[in-house]
Amino acid sequence: MRSIVTSTLALALVLVPAAAFAQTTTTTAQQPAAPAAPKLTFSSSAGLLLVQVKSDQTAVFEEMMSKIKSGLSASDVPGLKEEAAGLKMYKSSEGMNGNALYVILADPAVPGGEYSFLDALAKGLTLEQQRDPATADMYQKYLASYASDGKMLGLNKLNLTPVK
Secondary structure, three states: OHHHHHHHHHHHHHHHHHHHHHHHHOOOOOOOOOOOOOOOOOOOOEEEEEEEEOHHHHHHHHHHHHHHHHHHHHOOOOOHHHHHHHEEEEEOOOOEOOEEEEEEEEOOOOOOOOOOHHHHHHHOOOHHHHHOHHHHHHHHHHHHHEOEOOOOEOEEEEEEOOOO
């Protein structure tokens, strides 16, 4: 699971500018591409992400998450505002493996929602914003804040079901 998330986030970082470029080079005779399936979604009514962040990168991570949540909240793309409204982020007093530990709660989780936050944010960006070097810089800073052993990103996903 971790390797899939790591690969997905790394691939998203590389492909967003390429996708933006490709969209500008298509002809009007081509049919628009179908929206991509979500890369990180929850299959239950609530979900939890445990995110390990490098201890010296907590300010970067928190800044990026704030920007991402603001971007999702302001989006006109169906479902993104609802995702942002259900997100709550906590920083654990206890770290994990020498890293800071963040808990991101999605309650309620949007069915079929994209919780790979960079991918979700990219859905709401204009082509101009996608091409902006500041966007690529933001993506790189965000990904660099994650604790990683080179193979796996410090991210774990849990689907939660209420107990009555």
